[in-house]
Each structure stands twice: as C-alpha cells, then as structure tokens.
Amino acid sequence: MSIDSTDEPITEIEKDNSGVVHLKYRPNSSVTLETAVKDIQETARIGAGKKVPVVVNLTGLKSVSRDARRYYSGEETAKYVSAAALVADSPVSRVLGNFFLGIDKPPMPIRLFSSEEKAREWLTQFIE
Amino acid sequence: MTAAEPRKKDVEAVSEVIQRIATGDFSAKVPLSNRGDAFDAVAMGINLLGEEIQAYRIEKEEHERDLTDMLEGLKKSKEESEKARKELKESEERFRRIAETSIDFIFQIDKKGRFIYCSPSVEKILGLKPEEIAGTNLQDYFMPSDFMKAFDRFKEVLSGRNVGLFDMILLNNRGAEVQLELSAVPIVEDEQITGLQGIARDITEYKKTEMELKEREELYSSLTQAVMDAIITIGDEGKITYWNEGAEKVFGYAADEAVGRVATKLVVPEQFRAKMDEEFEKFFETGESPLINTITEAAAQHKNGNEFPMELSLAPVRIKGRWHAVGVARDITERKRSEEELKKYTENLEREVKERTNEVIQSEKMSSLGQLVAGVAHEINNPMAYLKTNTEFLEDNLKDLEKICGEKGQPLFEEMRELIDSNMDGINRVTTITKTLRRFARPDDKGKVVSDVNEGLKDTLVIVHNRLKHRIEVHEEYGDIPRLACNVGQLNQVFMNLIMNSSQAMDEGDIWLKTWNDHENVYVQVRDNGKGIPEEKLREVFNPFYTTKAEGTGLGLSLSYRIVQAHGGDIIAESEIGEGTTMTVKIPVEVNE
Known part of the structure; x- marks a missing residue:
C-alpha cells in the first residue's frame, strides 16, 4: 500500500523552543508535489507570517518527485523558509540531498548535515 | 560474495537501465x-x-519549439514590417500625390510655428513657392490683428484638442489679405506632439461673394420692408415663405403668423379660394398661370375678416428645381373710392358743363333774340315816327279840307277821318310793342340796373299776350314794391317761363300774377288753376333737362332757378293735383329807392 494513497500525512512538522521547524518523513515515503505544497503551507502557518529556519530529515525517504523538488526550491517556499538544513544519514538520503543542492539550487541558504543537532545549530543564526 | 561486492542481478539491472536511457528511454528506472x-x-x-x-x-x-515559434514569429513580424513599410511608402506616395495636386494648401509646422512642409498649391494662394516658405514662420504671414486669434487656435490643436474648422487671414506676397478656412491636427511622434499639420482652403472669393450676397440680401430686405405694398413669396403646397412689413399692414397678419400657412386660406375670400387654389396648383406644376406677369384686380381678405380690393402681380421664380411665386399686392380700397368719387365728380362736371353750355346757348339765344328784337324795334320806330307825323299832317290837312269844302264832302271826310284814326291807333300800338320789346329784351344790360319789377312783369305779359289770349284769363295784382337792382332782362325771362309753363298746364283757365314785398324780399307769384304737379315730381322740376312736354328742352325752370339764385333769391314751388300750381319768386331787396 502506498503511503501517498492514505489520508494520513506522511510528514511530521513541528517547531522547537528555539523557533526551528522540523520536517520528518515517514519511512519509505515518496514525496509528491501535493505533499510539498502541504508541507510549505503548514510551515507558513507555524511561522505565523515570519520566515523560519527548517530542518528537513531525509532519512527513510524512498523518493522525491521532480515537481516536489522544484517546489521546495521555488519562490513560494522562499517566502516562508529563511534557511534549510538537510539531514541525511544514509547513502540514499545523501544522494537525494546532494541532488537537491546541486541540481535544484534553492534560493535560500541551504546545507547538508549528517545529524539533526548540527543542523539545528547551524540554523540558529537564521532565527528572527 | 561480500556485501560490498555488487551482485550480478543488480549489475544487470543497472546495465539494462543505462542501455535504455542511452537509447532515449528516460522513463527506465532501476528498481x-x-x-x-x-x-x-x-x-x-x-x-x-x-x-x-x-x-x-x-x-x-x-x-x-518556443525558439521555432519565436523564429516563425520574427519572420512573420519581419514580413509584416516589410508589408507595413511598403504600405506606409505607398500611403506616403498617395499623400504626396494628393498634396502635390490638391488645390488646397497642405502644410506641416513644428511647435515653433516654422513651416516643415507646404504643398505646391501654396504658390497660388500666397504667391510663394513651397521652398521659399519652408523654414519661415507662420507668424510672418499673419495680419497682426488676426494673429492672436489664430495663435490661440493653434495652441488648442497642439494641446490635442479637436477645434474643427476655423478661419484665419494671411497676407500674400503682395500684401493682400487671403482668407483661409482650415483644419489642423497635431503631429505625434513617439507619443510626443512635435507640431501640427493641416489643410487650408482659400475662401477669399467665397467670403467676398458671401459678403456681397449678404449686403444684397440686406438691401433687398430693406427694400421689401420699406415698400408699402405687400411682398409675399409662396412655395411648396402654396405655403407662404416670405412676408414683409407691407404685407403685415395690408393683410393684418404678423410675419410669424403668416409664414408657413397656405396663402389662399389666409388672404383669399372663401368664395374665390377654390378657383385660386386651382390656379396655384397649375402654376406649381408648370410655372405658368394667367395670374403670372400680369396685374390683376382681385378680392382679398384682411385678418379682421373684411374684404377689400387688391391689385396683384405675380412673378415666377424657380428655386431648387421647384416653382415659387413672388407676389406684390396693393390695397386699392382708397384708389377705388377715389376713382368712384372721380367718376361721380366727372359725371357731375359733365352734367354741369352740359347745363352751363345749354344755359349759355339759351342765354346767347336770348341775347341774340333781344338784339334782333331791339334792332327790329329800332328800325320799325323810325318809319313809325314818320308814319305818325305824316298821319297827323294828313289829319290837319283833312281839317283844312273840310273847312274849304264845307258840308258837301262830309261823308267822304268822315270815312277819311275814321281811316286816319285807325292808322293812328295802329301806329300807337306798334310803337308800344316796339318799346315793350326793347324793354323786355334789354340787350345792352350786362349787369344789374335798378328796375321796376312790376313793369318787367307787365312787359312780359305783352310779349306772351298772343299765347294766352282767348284761352287764359290773366288776373294782375301789383303791389307797391320797391325797385330792385337786377338784370331785368333775365328776370323777365324767368317771368315768361313761369307764365308759359302755367299756360301750358291747361287748355283754358286762369293765371294770377301778384307782386308784394316785406322788409327783405320782393315776391313775384305766378299761380294757375291747371292740373297740378305730383309731389314726387315737384322736387325735380328745377333739375336740368326735366320735362313733361314732348317738345320741351327741360331747361326753362332750371335756367330760371339759376337766374333767381344769381340774384340771391329762390323759387318756391307748390302744387296740388287738380287744384293748380303756384311758383313764388323771392328776390332780396338790394337797392331800395
């Protein structure tokens, strides 16, 4: 059964005390454009009109569609996300993260980290 | 096989996908x-x-695909641009040909008023070649007084406002004024107004003609308004199109009441309207009518309903292919009245002349008769004088002869004496008649002399004696009247007329002659007991040529009345049928001895 076919969201989104928003995908998820749009809408809601730094944990992702990548690296995302730290701790997630950095070239500051801690630390500079 | 070594199955899968990708199948995925x-x-x-x-x-x-589309678009755009350029060139060529051949003056000026372009027709209008004008300023050709007005218009054009057609006056190369009618629009380049272009037409001659026409129209208008006659123009359907002040006076309608109404309904009396409508209908179809180019007298109707005679003349005018009538009408009421009065006056005058002529003739007749009578009387008097002398001598001689002859010749002498007496009686009677005739006629009396009217009446009786004797008995009653300063010859004629009229009113009868007087007048009355005159005719007896006698002239009493009037007097006529007639002559006493 496909993850996308269920009504249950595949992304967990929450904001920590420092103001950093965390996005984490369910294992073996395939992210489509629809998921990406919902993720950014939720991020905007949590940010309450302000840009927020976001930690995106790519661990466990099965695939990310090209449309979803384009959306994440597009202007709509840049309106609500001040910087993004990608966390990849597996070969597959690293391929995805590097591909995103090299091919999609998002406009906001973005880096790839191997741990959430380092990622959050880097993002603190972008907290408004 | 270690975990790090690729498995054969995985390698084959990757190899297959790479091959598919290499052949263009990018949908291939490595599971x-x-x-x-x-x-x-x-x-x-x-x-x-x-x-x-x-x-x-x-x-x-x-x-x-986009690039191909863009190239296609560019190609198309280039073709369209080429086409547009060609059309623009053709359009410019057409414009140039129009501009070069136009009789109107086409021009372009920049924002400072300098000529950029002038069509060749400017030479005919301003006497200058286009190349002479190019670069000069419009201001150089303006009448100073007209410049500001034109300047304002050009300013409006440059502000992008549509000012329509407007006039301006320029000066040509000889300094003469040229009136132009023009329209202008701004020249827009790169969304900026850089000047204006326009087309101007020389309307100098047109304006001159227009002015002449206006002056002529004013002149005609003044003339038509000044004349007393009604001047009317009648157009389609017989409706009035012009109505001058004269028409207002003649017919009583103001111009705004009359214009647009049917002429015949307004001014032609109902009984003549159908005929007049018929004439007008014929005229509007053919331009011909018996009414045209003649002067006709016709009945007209005033606003107040009164009919009056008018003199009407109509002339045809063809306007825009349709016949119109120009009518001049004159109220001839006064003229008709004058003509009637003149006619009556002429008739009276003619009658008066006839009367006077007859009176003169009669008077001349009487005068000639008087002279004749006086002459005859005079000629008779002389032989009568010696007849009388000789008869008296014969009478004396007879007395002497009786003494000589004694009784012997008495019978003869007696007869001779009777003859001599008879001769003397005849001589005396002839002498009396000749004297009476001379007194009656008085041919030498040109004016009034103091005379005895009783004597005149008696003399008249002597004259008419033969006409009365054996038939009429005359009763005479002469009063002790004063002598009058009068023309006794004329008065005798009056008396004779009255006595003769009385005698002719009856076969036999009486005539009473009576004279008397009061302080102011002497009265001579001739009364008869004839058949009398009816009352209605009694008033006419003194009218000239009124007579009841077959052989009468009708002038006797008329002449008598005038003679008495000339003496300041009057004749009073009274009559009663079967009783007789009384004529009383009243003459004022002018000189009382």
Whole structure:
C-alpha cells in the first residue's frame, strides 16, 4: 500500500523552543508535489507570517518527485523558509540531498548535515 | 560474495537501465532493493539523473519549439514590417500625390510655428513657392490683428484638442489679405506632439461673394420692408415663405403668423379660394398661370375678416428645381373710392358743363333774340315816327279840307277821318310793342340796373299776350314794391317761363300774377288753376333737362332757378293735383329807392 494513497500525512512538522521547524518523513515515503505544497503551507502557518529556519530529515525517504523538488526550491517556499538544513544519514538520503543542492539550487541558504543537532545549530543564526 | 561486492542481478539491472536511457528511454528506472545500501544509492542517483535528463530533454524540446515559434514569429513580424513599410511608402506616395495636386494648401509646422512642409498649391494662394516658405514662420504671414486669434487656435490643436474648422487671414506676397478656412491636427511622434499639420482652403472669393450676397440680401430686405405694398413669396403646397412689413399692414397678419400657412386660406375670400387654389396648383406644376406677369384686380381678405380690393402681380421664380411665386399686392380700397368719387365728380362736371353750355346757348339765344328784337324795334320806330307825323299832317290837312269844302264832302271826310284814326291807333300800338320789346329784351344790360319789377312783369305779359289770349284769363295784382337792382332782362325771362309753363298746364283757365314785398324780399307769384304737379315730381322740376312736354328742352325752370339764385333769391314751388300750381319768386331787396 502506498503511503501517498492514505489520508494520513506522511510528514511530521513541528517547531522547537528555539523557533526551528522540523520536517520528518515517514519511512519509505515518496514525496509528491501535493505533499510539498502541504508541507510549505503548514510551515507558513507555524511561522505565523515570519520566515523560519527548517530542518528537513531525509532519512527513510524512498523518493522525491521532480515537481516536489522544484517546489521546495521555488519562490513560494522562499517566502516562508529563511534557511534549510538537510539531514541525511544514509547513502540514499545523501544522494537525494546532494541532488537537491546541486541540481535544484534553492534560493535560500541551504546545507547538508549528517545529524539533526548540527543542523539545528547551524540554523540558529537564521532565527528572527 | 561480500556485501560490498555488487551482485550480478543488480549489475544487470543497472546495465539494462543505462542501455535504455542511452537509447532515449528516460522513463527506465532501476528498481531499489530497499536495503538502503550503496546499490540503492546508485540506483536512486541513476533514477534521479534519468528523470533530470528526461526533464531536460522535454524542456529542451519545449525550448526548441518556443525558439521555432519565436523564429516563425520574427519572420512573420519581419514580413509584416516589410508589408507595413511598403504600405506606409505607398500611403506616403498617395499623400504626396494628393498634396502635390490638391488645390488646397497642405502644410506641416513644428511647435515653433516654422513651416516643415507646404504643398505646391501654396504658390497660388500666397504667391510663394513651397521652398521659399519652408523654414519661415507662420507668424510672418499673419495680419497682426488676426494673429492672436489664430495663435490661440493653434495652441488648442497642439494641446490635442479637436477645434474643427476655423478661419484665419494671411497676407500674400503682395500684401493682400487671403482668407483661409482650415483644419489642423497635431503631429505625434513617439507619443510626443512635435507640431501640427493641416489643410487650408482659400475662401477669399467665397467670403467676398458671401459678403456681397449678404449686403444684397440686406438691401433687398430693406427694400421689401420699406415698400408699402405687400411682398409675399409662396412655395411648396402654396405655403407662404416670405412676408414683409407691407404685407403685415395690408393683410393684418404678423410675419410669424403668416409664414408657413397656405396663402389662399389666409388672404383669399372663401368664395374665390377654390378657383385660386386651382390656379396655384397649375402654376406649381408648370410655372405658368394667367395670374403670372400680369396685374390683376382681385378680392382679398384682411385678418379682421373684411374684404377689400387688391391689385396683384405675380412673378415666377424657380428655386431648387421647384416653382415659387413672388407676389406684390396693393390695397386699392382708397384708389377705388377715389376713382368712384372721380367718376361721380366727372359725371357731375359733365352734367354741369352740359347745363352751363345749354344755359349759355339759351342765354346767347336770348341775347341774340333781344338784339334782333331791339334792332327790329329800332328800325320799325323810325318809319313809325314818320308814319305818325305824316298821319297827323294828313289829319290837319283833312281839317283844312273840310273847312274849304264845307258840308258837301262830309261823308267822304268822315270815312277819311275814321281811316286816319285807325292808322293812328295802329301806329300807337306798334310803337308800344316796339318799346315793350326793347324793354323786355334789354340787350345792352350786362349787369344789374335798378328796375321796376312790376313793369318787367307787365312787359312780359305783352310779349306772351298772343299765347294766352282767348284761352287764359290773366288776373294782375301789383303791389307797391320797391325797385330792385337786377338784370331785368333775365328776370323777365324767368317771368315768361313761369307764365308759359302755367299756360301750358291747361287748355283754358286762369293765371294770377301778384307782386308784394316785406322788409327783405320782393315776391313775384305766378299761380294757375291747371292740373297740378305730383309731389314726387315737384322736387325735380328745377333739375336740368326735366320735362313733361314732348317738345320741351327741360331747361326753362332750371335756367330760371339759376337766374333767381344769381340774384340771391329762390323759387318756391307748390302744387296740388287738380287744384293748380303756384311758383313764388323771392328776390332780396338790394337797392331800395
């Protein structure tokens, strides 16, 4: 059964005390454009009109569609996300993260980290 | 086989996908093992690259299509641009030909008023060649007084406002005024107004003609308003199109009441309207009518309903292919009245002349008769004088002869004496008649002399004696009246007329002659007991030529009345049928001895 076919969201989104928003995908998820749009809408809601730094944990992702990548690296995302730290701790997630950095070239500051801690630390500079 | 060594199945899968990608099948994917190992990472990378290449290829194809479309568009745009340029060139050529051949003056000026372009027709209008005008300023050709007005108009044009047609006056190369009618629009380049262009027409001659026409129209208008006659123009359907002040006076309608109404209904009396409508209908169809180009007298109707005679003349005018009538009408009521009065006056005058002529003739007749009578009387008097002397001598001689002859010749002498007496009686009677005749006629009396009217009456009786004797008995009653300063010859004629009229009113009868007087007048009355005159005719007896006698002239009493009037007197006529007639002559006492 496909993850996308269920009504249950595949992304967990929450904001920590420092103001950093965390996005984490369910294992073996395939992210489509629809998921990406919902993720950014939720991020905007949590940010309450302000840009927020976001930690995106790519661990466990099965695939990310090209449309979803384009959306994440597009202007709509840049309106609500001040910087993004990608966390990849597996070969597959690293391929995805590097591909995103090299091919999609998002406009906001973005880096790839191997741990959430380092990622959050880097993002603190972008907290408004 | 270690975990790090690729498995044969995985390698074959990767190899197959790479081959498919190499042949252009970018949808090929390496199935992941879900082990999360390096193989899956490589597979994921290959799959992502395939996706990207496919996306790139699609985008490239799209770009190529877009580029092709853009090139097609550019090509098309270039063709259209070429076409537009060609059309513009043709349009410019057409404009140039129009401008070069136009009789109107086409021009362009910049914002400072300098001529950029002038069509060749400017030479005919301003006497200057286009090349002479190019670069000069419009201001150089203006009448100073007209410049500001034109300047304001040009300013409006330059502000982009539509000012329509307007006039301006320029001066040509000889300094003469040229009136132009023009329209102008701004020249817009790169959305900026850089000047104006326009077309101007020389309307000098037109304006001159228009002015002449206006003056002529004013002159005609003044003339038509000044004349007392009604001047009317009648157009389609017989409706009035012009109505001058004269018409207002003649017919009583103001111009705004009359114009637009049917002329015949307004001014022609109902009984003549159908005939007049028929004439007008014929005229509007053919331009011909018996009423045209003649002067006709016709009945007209005033606003107040009164009919009056008018003199009407109509002339045809053809306007815009249709016949119109110009009518001049004159109220001839006064003229008709004058003509009637003149006619009556002429008739009276003619009657008066006839009367006077007859009176003169009669008077001349009487005068001639008087002279004749006086002459005859005078000629008779002389022989009568010696007849009388000789008869008296014979009478004396007879007495002497009786003494000589004694009784012997008495019978003879007696007869001779009777003859001598008879001769003497005849001589005396002839002498009396001749004297009476001379007194009666008085041919030498040119004016009034103091005379005895009783004597005149008696003399008259002597004259008419033969006409009365044996038939009429005359009763005379002469009063002790004063002598009058009068023309006794004329008065005798009056008396004779009255006595003769009385005698002719009866076969036999009486005539009473009576004279008397009061302090102011002497009265001579002739009364008869004839058949009398009816009352209605009694008033006419003194009218000239009124007579009841077959052989009468009708002038006797008329002449008598005038003679008495000339003496300041009057004749009073009274009559009663079967009783007789009384004529009383009243003459004022002018000189009382």
